[in-house]
Amino acid sequence: MPVVDAAWEEWLSSNVARGCSPDSMVDAMVQAGFATDAARAAVHKTFSQDPANPANPAFAAAAATEAALAKAAPQTYQYDDPPVARGNVIRAHDRDVRVLMRCERPQVIVFGDVLSPDECAEMIERSRHRLKRSTTVNPDTGKEDVIRNRTSEGIWYQRGEDAFIERMDRRIASLMNWPVENGEGLQILHYGTTGEYRPHFDYFPPDQPGSAVHTAQGGQRVATLVIYLNDVSDGGETIFPEAGMSVAARQGGAVYFRYMNGQRQLDPLTLHGGAPVLGGDKWIMTKWMRERAYG
Ligand code: PD2
Ligand code: ZN
16 A cells, blocks of 8 residues: 655645645545545645645734734725715805815815905904914923924914804814814914924824823814915915925915824825915914814
């Protein structure tokens, strides 16, 4: 009776690799003089050593490594539907707002006439004498630092602080289609000529130690609305360098961008900045929305 020597082992593994069925291999071995049980045992052993066979322990280990890698690897951002209403005109609380442009990747929407010229002027006049040099979150400590990347001055308004601010908060929440309670207070920013805000993310990068302080309340930021309170004669666009896109500052207009999807992924294509102001000055009002109720 034949034995499973090196030549038979070679035959067995090459037949498994070729995709032969176990039964056909057992038949061939029986034809060659093997006892049926011996043929079955040899075929079974060869199949269980196949790296593509789930019964092979090496297969299970490779699959586990693959799963761990897939979990650890940054997943591509999945673009689900943004909450903002469809259509070219959106009823936002007390005002009709025009949609001028929509971009899907990253999710950016440009609006016209979010505020009237009178409302823009009122926001500027209320803020003009109360401005303080803007700060930026220190990624290590989470503290607010004054840095050269952000040459503007600003002021925060508490949500619903008076009837006018409350109307702005409600209109903006309605336009962004996100709960008013999830919004941070409005921020007014003023840039003089040469003022800029270099490219940054509005979300708090999860890998930076300082972010936890900011997400403890309300969770991560999910979307931003920047409203332009004046026309800027030259420069001062909101730029999205990864998308090769810029939005000109036009009084009453606004740019919306969304960076967190329903799976809590963050979109790196929303890197953005305020380009240097080259002529005159620039006033904006910003609303950041959080995952949950804030403040
Ligand atoms: O000034 C801007 O256009 C601008 C752009 C991007 C402001 C901000 N981000 C911001 O305050 O986060
Ligand atoms: Zn920003």
